Amino acid sequence: QVHLVQSGAEVKKPGASVKVSCKASGYTFTDYYMHWVRQAPGQGLEWMGWINPNSGGTNYAQKFQGRVTMTRDTSISTAYMELSRLRSDDTAVYYCARDRIQLWLRTEFDPWGQGTLVTVSS
Amino acid sequence: QSALTQPASVSGSPGQSITISCTGTSSDVGGNNFVSWYQQHPGKAPKLMIYDVSNRPSGVSNRFSGSKSGNTASLTISGLQAEDEADYYCSSKRSSSTLAVFGGGTKLTVL
Numbered sequence: 001q002v003h004l005v006q007s008g009a010e011v012k013k014p015g016a017s018v019k020v021s022c023k024a025s026g027y028t029f030t031d032y033y034m035h036w037v038r039q040a041p042g043q044g045l046e047w048m049g050w051i052n053p054n055s056g057g058t059n060y061a062q063k064f065q066g067r068v069t070m071t072r073d074t075s076i077s078t079a080y081m082e083l084s085r086l087r088s089d090d091t092a093v094y095y096c097a098r099d100r101i102q103l104w105l106r107t108e109f110d111p112w113g114q115g116t117l118v119t120v121s122s
Numbered sequence: 123q124s125a126l127t128q129p130a131s132v133s134g135s136p137g138q139s140i141t142i143s144c145t146g147t148s149s150d151v152g153g154n155n156f157v158s159w160y161q162q163h164p165g166k167a168p169k170l171m172i173y174d175v176s177n178r179p180s181g182v183s184n185r186f187s188g189s190k191s192g193n194t195a196s197l198t199i200s201g202l203q204a205e206d207e208a209d210y211y212c213s214s215k216r217s218s219s220t221l222a223v224f225g226g227g228t229k230l231t232v233l
Contacts, residue, residue, distance in 0.1 A: 035222070044125065045160075045168065045211050047222040059221055100173060107215040107222035108158040110170035110179065 002026040004096050004113035011119045012086050019082040020116045022096030029077035030054040033099040035109055036070060036081045038092040048094075050105065051079060086120045093117050126151065126212055126225035133231040139200040142228045144212030145193060150223055152193035156215035159188060159197045162227075163208045171210075172197060199230070207232045 007021040022034065036048040049060035051070040058070045069082045079096055094116045097109035127145040134140040144151065144159075151157055157175045160168035170179055172188035175195060185200045195214070199206055212225040 037224075044227040045213075045224040047213075047224060050221065061221075095167060097168075100170070105221075106156050106173075107213065108156060108170065108173045109160070109168070109213070110173070112167040112169070115167055 128225035
């Protein structure tokens with residue numbers, strides 16, 4: 001069974017960075033694109049970008065370019081999302097979500113990790 | 123870049139049918155068939171309910187169906203049940219540097 005398990009909640013100060021991990025199991029990690037999506041409290045979903053776990057190639061939403069870095073460690077089937085220069089409006093639940101189809105970038109997300117709450121507060 | 127447009131809320135009684143719309147542009151909803159729908163219960167991660175406009179993943183009830191006309195996609199839930207009460211989000215691939223976009227979400231209330 002496919003599972004994505006994310007790291008625990010984080011509390012950060014404005015200006016700091018946060019790195020969230022997403023460990024995959026139940027499938028070949030390098031065969032599926034991985035996306036990151038965030039959800040601010042009481043708000044909707046916002047796509048942040050993707051990483052190709054095979055090549056390490058990435059694509060970020062314009063809004064996050066320059067502040068987000070997505071990486072992976074294929075030896076432990078784990079994807080990472082690091083967001084820098086945090087602001088209070090970055091407070092959100094951050095999800096990793098696998099693309100649905102093997103070796104194809106369709107931006108259809110299944111399954112999702114359980115989410116990681118990142119709180120930015122002074 | 124703007125999100126796809128969904129109604130903020132819809133409601134229906136048990137057994138009834140409801141439809142949630144999702145309006146985009148020719149650069150997203152109208153320009154490809156990679157439209158998907160997600161169900162999210164409070165405090166939970168989203169769950170894929172519809173992909174490729176109208177296909178259901180294994181395990182999703184056939185009470186859920188999807189369609190598209192032009193730049194607007196729709197999710198229909200028939201035979202409403204209490205467990206369907208949740209937030210629903212549409213999503214589409216987009217032909218721009220921001221590759222994917224979500225709708226603002228629709229809160230479904232089962233009366």
